[in-house]
Amino acid sequence: MLPGHHGQDMLVKLAEGKSSKNKARNFNQTVSKRGFALRVAIAYISVVCPAGLGTVKHPILPIQDMAKEIFRSYEDKLLAGRSVESAHGLFLRFWRTFRQVQPESKVFQVHSQDRLRFCIPCKLHVDEGTGVRKSAVLQCSWGPILASGGASWLRYFFWSCMGHESYRRLNVGFECGNRVVDSLTQEFANQAKAALETGIATKHGTFYLCFVCVEGDLPAQAKVFHCKRNFQCVPNPMCPWCGADGFAIPFTDVRAGASWKATVGRDVPWINRPPLADLTSNGEGSFLAKDLFHVVHLGIGRTFLSSAICFLINMGHFVPTDPHLGRSIPVRIHEAYDDFKQFTHHILKKTPNVKHWSRENLHWTGPRSMPENSFKASDTPLMLAWLLDYLGRPFQPNNFISNMLACGQGLDDFMRICAKADRVFMTQKEARLAVGALDKFVSHYVRLAADANSDGLVFFNLTPKLHYVDHVRMDIRGQLQHQRIFNPMAFSTAMAEDYVGRASVISRTPHQLAMPLRTAQKWLIETRLRWRGER
Known part of the structure; x- marks a missing residue:
């Protein structure tokens, strides 16, 4: 670098860090002062200390301050990439559609139709x-x-993070909550409520950030919303949206007149009021988003595929052509994976994340073991496409084969319809096709489970996530009389998982005591680069 270069003074300043203790501080302060980070001041809030006695200061990026910076320089990020006039019409269409799903939302109590x-x-x-x-x-x-x-950097904005050591000692179960996490989410709720009620003043008028749901996987939602009724409670009440259980109100009932449908929204899912309930009208469970990514790709979809593979092996499929290899179950599982791998490479032109199948990773260790897997979500559509291709081959007719094929077709059609439709709005035709596909999947899946059970076989587990998918079906069916239907894919968290992964990479680099602060500082730098197209 030649003398007089505009970056010379910054390098000199960075070189002044004489020890490793202050190099991160000098770097972040210098880069921020020279305008290479979003202009959002890091604030500090009080949260319960890890030992549970007293409070400590914790860094955050305030919601309203972040929104002001976005409106100052990157307003399209909050206006769906549109002009202000076009965004106004889009917001009105959204709220008309959203009212069909959640008419009790607090947004409609706080703001008039004109606003x-x-x-x-x-x-x-x-x-x-x-x-x-x-x-x-x-x-x-x-x-x-x-x-x-x-992109995930356009969908999610950092607020704060916290290391596990800061709150793990005060974990006392979902129902009772966690005092450290609750103190953090209380501030989260306070800031979200202020953004909802007072808004952000801009040159185009005052805009309001209206928070309609909390996303996350099932454990995270249960933790922050103090869910007494959650997926771990079977056979007791296990659904945050209704009173379904494993006894009097069976969650496995998928019929049109299922008794649990009369209990939807009747009671709140908590006993100890969670901080995030302040963003709702009465603390209703509808504030918890129904996430197709976790209930299908990482849920009932994986369960169905694992059972289907193991059931086919149990029926005698995937026998190796080489008789010297034998016909043992491990050998046939290996043969099934080879067939799957050939299909993904030569037909789909993709590479699966999972590198092998075994009795262990299919959780099929014995005749009394219910098949399941913990593969990546990206493997679910690949395995489903392969299974449909395999079941479509010329086999001798069989009730199980027919039901598995119909089940797979229903699931594939449903996910394809939702993915190809607008991310938020479905047409009436698309919604009818989606409901029909879900009807096909759910009914044939339950039939498979019943037939297997009648034959004394342990396959096709009826899990809570099957019930949660039935709630999605019920929501769509309830809107079919309208012209525009809310797409359940709107709250799918595939890109949220990407965001969490990227933010967590930042969190891995600094010392853990300074991790929340350094993550916020580096996120401001990283996000500015991405929003300006410099990375």
Whole structure:
């Protein structure tokens, strides 16, 4: 670098860090002062200390301050990539459609019909990422539902993060909550409520950030919303949206007149009021988003595929052509994976994340073991496509084969319809096709489970996530009389998982005592580069 270069003084300043203790501080301060980071001041809030006695200061990026910076220089990020006039019309269409799903939402109590065009629909997201040495990092973020693009950096904005050591000692179960996490989410709720009620003054008028749901996987939602009824409670009441259980109100009932449907929204899912209930009218469970990514790709979809593979092997499929290899179950599982791998490479032109199948990773260790897997979500559509191709080959007719094929077709059609439709709005035709596909999947899946049970076989587990998918079906069916239907894919958290992964990579680099602060500082730098197209 030649003398007089505009970056010379910055390098000199960075070189003044004489020890490793202050190099991170000098770097972040110098880069921020020279305008290479978003102009959002880091604030500090009081949270319960890890030991449970007293409070400590914790860094955050205030919601309203972040929104002001976005409106100052990157307003399209909150206006769905549109002009202000076009965004007004889009917001009005969103709220008309959303009222069909959640007419009790607090947004409609706070804001009049005329003001809804200034109301930006937003969501909160809470999830645990992977920090240093594979320890958990709680990542809290927020973002617009109507995003300006598909990238995770356009959909989720950092609010704060917290290392697992800061709150793990005070875990006392979902129902009772966690005092450290509750103190953090209380401030989260306070800021979200202020953004909802007072808004953000801009040159185009005052815009309001209206938070309509909290996203996250099922454990994260149960933790921050103090869910007494959650997926771990079977056979007791296990659904945050209704009173279904494993006894009097069976969650496995998928008929049109299922008794649990009369209990939807009747009671709140908590006993100890959670802080995030302040963003709702009465603390209703509808504030918990129904996430297709976790209930299908990482849920009932994986369960169905694992059972289908193991059931086919149990029926005698995938016998090796080489008789010297034998016909043992491990050999046939290996043969099934080879068939799957050939299909993905030569037909789909893709590479699966999972590198082998075995009795262990299919959780099929014996005749009394219910098949399941913990593969990546990206493997679910690949395995489904392969299974449909395999079941379509010329086999001798069989009730199980027919039901598995119909079940797979229903699931594939449903996910394809939702993915190809507009991210938020479905047409009436698309919604009818989606409901029909879900009807096909759910009915044939339950039939498979019943037939297997009648034959004394342990396959096709009826899990809570099958019930949660039935709630999605019920929501869509309830809107079919309208012209525009809310797409359940709007709250799918595939890109949220990407955001959490990227934010957690930042959280792994600094010392863990300074991790929340350094993550916020580096996120401001990283996001500015991405929003300006410099990275």
